[in-house]
Amino acid sequence: MKNRPPDDAIRCDACPVLCYIKPGRTGACDRYGNREGQLVRLDPHVVLDRAVSRGESVVPFLQPAAEWNGSVVGGPQNFITAIGAGTTYPDYKPAPFIISSQVEGVDMVTVVTEGIFSYCGVKVKIDTDRHLGPETNLVRAQGEAVGHVTTSEYGSQMFSLGGVRHLTGGSRREGTVTCETLLDLCNGKSVELDVDEGAKVVVQAGKAPVVDSQREAQMRVGCGSATIGIFARQWFGKVDDVVVVDDHITGVLSEHQAGKLLGIPPTGIRLKGRRSTPGRYFQVAEPGTGWGGTNIQQPLSILREFNPKVAWPGLRLLMVSTTGEHYSYFVLDEGLRPVERELPAELSESVSRIKENCEPALCTVLFMAGAGGSLRAGVTENPVRLTHSVRDALTRVTCGGAPVYVWPGGGITFMVDVSRMPENAFGYVPTPALVAPIEFTLKLADYATLGGYVDQVRSLESLVNDERRRHLSARGDNPWPLGAGARGRGQS
Amino acid sequence: MRQRAQIRILPDQRRLHMQDGPIDLIVEAFGAWDEVQRAYEAAARRFVGVLDELCWELPMLRSPAVPGGLSPKGKIARRMAAAVAPYAGRTFITPMAAVAGAVAEEILDTMTSAARLAKAYVNDGGDIGLQLKPGEQFVIGMVERPERPSLFGTATITSDEPIRGIATSGWRGRSFSLGIADAVTVLAGTASQADAAATIIANAVDLPGNSRIARVPACSLAPDSDLGELLVTHEVGELSTTEVDRALQAGVARAEALAAEGLVHSAALHLRGETRIAGAALGLDAAGLSGKANRSLAHA
Numbered sequence: 001m002k003n004r005p006p007d008d009a010i011r012c013d014a015c016p017v018l019c020y021i022k023p024g025r026t027g028a029c030d031r032y033g034n035r036e037g038q039l040v041r042l043d044p045h046v047v048l049d050r051a052v053s054r055g056e057s058v059v060p061f062l063q064p065a066a067e068w069n070g071s072v073v074g075g076p077q078n079f080i081t082a083i084g085a086g087t088t089y090p091d092y093k094p095a096p097f098i099i100s101s102q103v104e105g106v107d108m109v110t111v112v113t114e115g116i117f118s119y120c121g122v123k124v125k126i127d128t129d130r131h132l133g134p135e136t137n138l139v140r141a142q143g144e145a146v147g148h149v150t151t152s153e154y155g156s157q158m159f160s161l162g163g164v165r166h167l168t169g170g171s172r173r174e175g176t177v178t179c180e181t182l183l184d185l186c187n188g189k190s191v192e193l194d195v196d197e198g199a200k201v202v203v204q205a206g207k208a209p210v211v212d213s214q215r216e217a218q219m220r221v222g223c224g225s226a227t228i229g230i231f232a233r234q235w236f237g238k239v240d241d242v243v244v245v246d247d248h249i250t251g252v253l254s255e256h257q258a259g260k261l262l263g264i265p266p267t268g269i270r271l272k273g274r275r276s277t278p279g280r281y282f283q284v285a286e287p288g289t290g291w292g293g294t295n296i297q298q299p300l301s302i303l304r305e306f307n308p309k310v311a312w313p314g315l316r317l318l319m320v321s322t323t324g325e326h327y328s329y330f331v332l333d334e335g336l337r338p339v340e341r342e343l344p345a346e347l348s349e350s351v352s353r354i355k356e357n358c359e360p361a362l363c364t365v366l367f368m369a370g371a372g373g374s375l376r377a378g379v380t381e382n383p384v385r386l387t388h389s390v391r392d393a394l395t396r397v398t399c400g401g402a403p404v405y406v407w408p409g410g411g412i413t414f415m416v417d418v419s420r421m422p423e424n425a426f427g428y429v430p431t432p433a434l435v436a437p438i439e440f441t442l443k444l445a446d447y448a449t450l451g452g453y454v455d456q457v458r459s460l461e462s463l464v465n466d467e468r469r470r471h472l473s474a475r476g477d478n479p480w481p482l483g484a485g486a487r488g489r490g491q492s
Numbered sequence: 493m494r495q496r497a498q499i500r501i502l503p504d505q506r507r508l509h510m511q512d513g514p515i516d517l518i519v520e521a522f523g524a525w526d527e528v529q530r531a532y533e534a535a536a537r538r539f540v541g542v543l544d545e546l547c548w549e550l551p552m553l554r555s556p557a558v559p560g561g562l563s564p565k566g567k568i569a570r571r572m573a574a575a576v577a578p579y580a581g582r583t584f585i586t587p588m589a590a591v592a593g594a595v596a597e598e599i600l601d602t603m604t605s606a607a608r609l610a611k612a613y614v615n616d617g618g619d620i621g622l623q624l625k626p627g628e629q630f631v632i633g634m635v636e637r638p639e640r641p642s643l644f645g646t647a648t649i650t651s652d653e654p655i656r657g658i659a660t661s662g663w664r665g666r667s668f669s670l671g672i673a674d675a676v677t678v679l680a681g682t683a684s685q686a687d688a689a690a691t692i693i694a695n696a697v698d699l700p701g702n703s704r705i706a707r708v709p710a711c712s713l714a715p716d717s718d719l720g721e722l723l724v725t726h727e728v729g730e731l732s733t734t735e736v737d738r739a740l741q742a743g744v745a746r747a748e749a750l751a752a753e754g755l756v757h758s759a760a761l762h763l764r765g766e767t768r769i770a771g772a773a774l775g776l777d778a779a780g781l782s783g784k785a786n787r788s789l790a791h792a
Contacts, residue, residue, distance in 0.1 A: 009715050015496060015513030016547035020715035028714075029514035172765060173730070430664075 010034050118433040120369035121162025122185050123415070125153065126201065126209045127219045127361035129248060129293070132157045133198020140194045144177040145170070149195055155219045159193070159203075161185070167432055179432035185365050186418045186426040186434070205365040206419045216361035220322035221354050224251035224292065225280045227322050230357075232258035234350045235318070241267040242318045245284070245302065245326070247293035255279035268310030268336075269317070272302050292321035299328050306336045318347055324354030364417065367399070367426075371412040371438060385450035386440065387412055395442040400425040497543070499536045508532045512543045515595055521603055521612040522628075534606035535599050535614075542568065542595060553587045554718035562587065568598045575684035578755055579692060584670075586718040593659050593687025596621035600683070614683075619659040619690075621683035624651040632658060649679070655757050657683035661690035662762075668710050668717060668724035672739060672763065673697035678747075679757045679771075689747075689756045693770075697743030697761055704729030736764050744770045 009020040012027045019027035026033040033040055126132065132149060133139075139147045139159050147161030166178040184191050190204035202210035209216050221227055224246035232253060235242050241264075242253040253259040254267045256279025273284035284302045285294035296302060299319040306315075313334050320327040329347065330338035343351065380386050389395040390412055397404050397414055400421035404414040418425075427435035442450075497512035508519040517539070521531040545566045546553065552564055553572060557580040562573050564587070571594035572587035579585045596614040600621040603612055611628040614621045622630055629650040649655050660677045663669035669691075676694040680686035699705060706727040710719035713726070731739070743761045747770035750756040758771035 016544055017513050017550070018547075022713060022715065025713060027514070029516075 008037075010037060010039055012039055014039075115369070115371060115438045116429055116431070116433050116435055117369040118167055118431065119164050120167075120182070120367065120434050120436070121147070121160065122182055122418075123150075123366045123368060124159040124161060124185065124203055125364045125366075126157045126159065126203060127155060127359070127363070128157055128209055128211055128216045129155060129220060129223070130157075130199065130211050130216075132201055132211065133195030137196040137198060140196070141181040141191060142177050143194075144174045146174075146178045146181045146193075149198070155222075162434075175432045176430075179428050179434065182367075182434055183426055183428050186367050186436070187424050188418065203363045203365075205363060207363060208361050209363045218323050218325075218358040219361050220246065220292075221324070221357040222322065223249040224322055225249045225256065227251060227320075227354065228253050228256045228279065229258045231350055231354065232256070232262055232264075234353070235347070236262050236264065238344070238346050238350075239318045240264075240316045241269055242320065243269070243271070243299070243303075244320055244322060245292040245294060245296060245299060246322045247285070248282075249276065250281045250284045250292075250302070252279045252281070266310050267315055267317075268307030270304040270307060272304060291326045292323070299326070300330075300338060303338070306332065308336055311336050318343075318351075320351055320354065322354070323358045324351050324356075327351050364419070366415045367418050367436065368413070368415045369434070369436060371397075371414070380447075380451045382451040389442060389446060389450050390440075394446050395440050398439045398441065400437040401439070497540045499539065501532075508535060510536065510539045510599075512539065515543055515592075516617050517596070517599060518615040519599065519603070519613070521607070521609045523607070523609040523611075527607040527609060531603035531607035531609055531612065535603050538599060538602040542598070545569075546591070546595075553591070554716075555586060557581075557585050557587060568594045571597055571684045575682070575688040578753070579688065583692065583695075584719075584722065585688065585692065588667075588718045589691040590684040590688040592616040592619035593621070593657060593683035593685070596683040597657070616683075619683055619687045620657065622649065622656045622658070624649070624656075626651050647679070653757070654681055655679045656681060657686035659683065659686035659690040661687075661694040663694070663725040663728070668713070668719055670695040670719075670722065670724060671698040671743070672705055672725050672728050673743060673761060674764065675762045676743065676747075677760045677762075679759070680755065681757070685755060689750055689759070692750065693743050693747045693756075693759055693761065696746035697739050697763060699731075699735055699739050702731075702735065704731065731764055736766050739763055740766060740768045744768050747771060 009022045012019045012021055012032050014027075014032050015029070017028055019029075019032075021027050021032070021034040021039070023034050023036065135149050135151060137149050138145045139149060139161060146166055147159055147163070150158045150160040152158055162178055162182045167175050181191050181193075185203065185205060188205050190202055190207065193201050193203055195201070199212050201212075222230060224244035227244040227246075228242065228251035231242075235253060240254070242251075244251040250271065250273065252269060252271060254264050254269065259279065271281050271284060273281040276282050285291075285296045290296045291299055311332060313332055313336065315332040315336075317330045317332070317338060318327065319330070327343065329341050329343040331341050333339050386395065387410070390397055390406060397406055397412065399414070399416040402416050402420035404416045407413040407415070421437075425437055429435060497510060499508070499510045501507070502509050502518075506520060508517075508521075510517045510519065519532070519535055521528045523531075546568060549564045549566055549569050552562060553569055555562070557573070557576045559581040561580065564570055564573055568591075569587065572590045575590035575594065576585045576587050593616070596616040596619055600612060600614045600623055603609065603614075604623050609623065610625050611630065612623045613630065624630065629648055632647045632649060657680045658677065659680075660675050661667075661669060662673045662675040663671065664674060671694050673694040676690050676697065678686045678690040678693065680689055705725060706729075707723035708726045709721045710717040710724045711721060713724070717724075740761055740763050747756060747759040747761065751758070751771035756771050758769065758773070761768045761770065
């Protein structure tokens with residue numbers, strides 16, 4: 001027990017205890033920790049500094065022009081978020097921070113608190129056309145049910161995770177694992193999920209999904225049939241037939257309704273696989289890493305011989321995948337055999353356009369929660385007036401400074417894109433429930449009207465200069481929470 | 493030199509918050525306002541030196557208590573040594589097991605000698621010292637797990653009961669435990685006594701040799717831990733109802749023994765949602781207490 005500092009521990013000199021702290025752990029105070037060899041202050045109270053974008057140095061931008069004597073009243077350049085603000089218990093106590101600041105000459109109040117949400121969850125959008133599992137099937141983490149597969153969206157599979165039933169309605173372990181899963185997803189960590197009778201998916205906000213160990217790269221522009229529909233007019237007259245290879249539906253221009261409407265004549269092309277409707281084929285190949293998410297390496301392998309009664313020598317054929325990553329151009333010889341040729345310039349444009357229309361496949365995570373009566377009571381003595389004030393767009397709701405969409409109807413049920421929030425904005429309590437920051441911003445006069453704790457209001461300056469607070473640059477793509485338009489409900 | 497300690501009145505304008513390094517106190521005194529202020533001023537003056545005073549003797553305070561051993565100089569350190577002395581030679585314990593309770597006690601003493609107060613408490617991260625004038629009482633809320641914001645019962649502590657200290661220990665908390673209790677809450681004569689006893693009882697709530705309990709040397713997590721190479725609980729897997737019961741029984745047996753020696757007034761032991769009460773029956777509000785705990789109260 002003598003001094004034997006292990007080489008991966010660092011010594012914290014924040015206080016005379018002088019803890020040795022191993023990587024990933026905290027000192028005796030739980031306030032300082034070793035993050036990858038760096039001594040960091042944990043969970044400080046976050047102050048957003050208004051700056052152009054995330055990670056940029058804020059100072060030069062923030063320097064007020066000293067010589068400026070103009071009359072335009074700027075808003076304050078700092079916004080106190082609720083991250084690390086803590087919460088009060090019982091709820092009738094005023095929220096931990098009620099802050100006033102001047103925006104364009106009007107006294108604005110921001111009430112910040114960290115809400116404890118049992119009624120909360122995440123909606124995860126996974127950009128992939130792969131079948132992840134049947135709708136309504138359970139999604140599991142560490143073997144515990146944490147949510148389910150919900151109705152899919154265009155080009156994406158959707159999971160609905162969390163919710164009060166998984167958090168508190170099941171076994172203790174189910175609750176704990178659900179809480180952990182939500183926390184990790186909300187804080188931008190990766191989580192491995194298993195769908196009953198389905199795939200194993202690794203999900204991380206803002207990153208490409210990994211389905212059964214395969215990383216998705218790009219979203220398709222559409223299935224093979226949709227691609228035909230989108231590009232038929234651009235191909236018309238430049239080529240005699242087009243096959244769009246896809247692991248779900250492979251499309252054939254000359255047989256497809258889109259081609260027929262343009263008057264494209266039959267070409268005698270014959271595909272392997274099962275024909276669904278004209279110009280649409282299922283199961284031309286097995287799923288894989290080749291063309292269009294199939295196992296095809298050589299595109300001609302999915303064609304049978306051309307019908308000699310219809311086809312003609314010199315027939316021009318384009319084969320392309322739904323992402324535009326793979327393509328080949330063929331011309332039929334005298335024996336009606338396709339011979340590969342260089343792609344004509346007038347067709348290469350359409351191929352690059354397919355590519356251009358494919359977006360990177362991402363997982364996106366929206367946190368959704370309801371601010372209940374108790375949380376609202378920390379803002380005002382008359383909670384329903386806060387709800388009305390949010391409805392009437394007098395109060396702006398933000399989550400760690402990020403804009404939220406407030407769902408219409410009763411209560412304050414909101415959604416926020418976790419990737420627009422500061423890092424590690426979420427916490428938890430062992431109930432289990434998630435702790436998320438929430439800020440309500442409104443005019444001081446309106447705050448008084450709705451029964452707010454006006455006597456608890458503190459000035460912004462009194463908090464901003466406190467060195468215990470963590471200053472972050474605000475993100476350029478988020479509207480400034482105290483902005484002039486601090487009135488819009490919803491996605492402002 | 494810049495003052496390291498943070499001292500402020502909380503926004504409720506009633507409670508005092510003092511923090512320095514790992515010490516984090518919530519203090520509330522009751523009485524005439526000028527007396528309360530005098531008490532807070534005395535508490536703040538005393539507080540600024542506490543951490544340095546402790547760190548000065550830290551190596552000694554981190555060494556195991558042995559019969560007739562350890563005689564530290566500082567007043568708080570002496571409280572710590574006295575609180576763990578009854579266990580010296582019987583089991584592994586260091587004065588650090590009573591640090592939070594001893595600090596709470598010292599601040600409480602400082603306040604009550606400086607001012608006339610009806611009652612007061614000092615809460616040092618869950619380890620609490622109480623002061624009660626005759627006729628006064630505190631209602632203490634009991635939570636099943638630390639931070640869990642739901643009370644499972646309340647205990648009323650009156651001035652004629654010999655309870656002036658409350659402490660909670662468990663493996664999930666800030667300090668390490670040799671056992672697997674989620675939380676053991678102890679009511680005892682003083683905060684430092686409660687603190688030491690909670691550590692001892694939480695260590696006893698255990699299933700030795702169970703493969704679903706991951707244990708690692710304390711020093712592998714915190715190189716300067718007073719527990720050194722001792723194996724501390726790192727993770728607890730699934731436990732059957734019988735296992736939970738067996739672990740709790742081991743803890744209850746230890747708690748009863750300490751109660752018989754007068755080291756503990758009562759204790760509430762929690763593991764995986766199960767609760768057992770040992771020692772004197774608490775003035776527990778039965779309505780808030782689950783049936784399970786009541787049953788075990790009968791056979792404990």
